[in-house]
Amino acid sequence: MDHLSYKTLSVNKAAANKGWVVIDAGDSTLGRVASQIAMILRGKNKPSFTPNADCGDSVIVINADKVRMTGKKWDKKTFVTHTGYPGGQRTFTPRELKAKSSTLLVERAVRGMLPRTRLGREQFRNLFVYAGAEHPHEAQQPVSVKLTK
Numbered sequence: 001m002d003h004l005s006y007k008t009l010s011v012n013k014a015a016a017n018k019g020w021v022v023i024d025a026g027d028s029t030l031g032r033v034a035s036q037i038a039m040i041l042r043g044k045n046k047p048s049f050t051p052n053a054d055c056g057d058s059v060i061v062i063n064a065d066k067v068r069m070t071g072k073k074w075d076k077k078t079f080v081t082h083t084g085y086p087g088g089q090r091t092f093t094p095r096e097l098k099a100k101s102s103t104l105l106v107e108r109a110v111r112g113m114l115p116r117t118r119l120g121r122e123q124f125r126n127l128f129v130y131a132g133a134e135h136p137h138e139a140q141q142p143v144s145v146k147l148t149k
Contacts, residue, residue: 009048010052010053011048011049011050011053012053013054016048016053016054016055017046017048017055018056019057019058020057020058020059020060020137020141020142021057021058021060021142021143021144021145022060022062022135022142022143022145023036023037023060023061023062023145023147024062024063024133024144025061025062025063025064025066025067025106026062026066026067026133028067028147029067029069029070030067030068030069030105030106031109032147033061033067033106034110034112034113036147036148037059037106037110037127038110038113038114040059040145041056041057041114041123041126042056042114042115042123043057044056053119054119054122056123056126057126058126058127058128058140059128060128060135061127061129061130062130062132062134062135063130063131063133064102064130065098065131067105073094074094074095075095077093077094078091078093079091079092079097101131102131103129103131106129107129110124110127111124
């Protein structure tokens with residue numbers, strides 16, 4: 001006889017209640033907004049969070065070109081990549097990355113906060129970042145979310 005009054009339910013990909021969320025990154029600090037985006041992408045804001053399933057929402061980030069960084073991080077912080085060839089180490093600053101594309105800065109920050117697994121790559125595909133205030137996802141009826149300070 002089963003005497004447990006509550007059984008733990010694990011959510012799989014088919015049973016996940018996924019939705020769409022719009023986040024306005026304008027005038028927000030990059031790291032703080034990126035950590036909250038990563039939490040929503042993983043689904044950690046839901047009571048049905050399952051660590052081994054993609055149960056997070058799809059996130060639309062608007063106004064990515066207005067994101068802030070504190071202190072002298074625009075010029076002092078460096079990102080290091082490697083092409084894979086000898087002598088292929090490249091360094092660049094957030095200011096150079098934003099000049100290339102303002103969406104890359106937010107995408108890179110969020111990707112660093114997701115797991116480095118197949119599941120993390122699958123969750124990252126649910127992120128859509130736009131530099132301006134418009135986005136082409138009105139058909140999905142996204143819910144606007146106010147980020148906590």
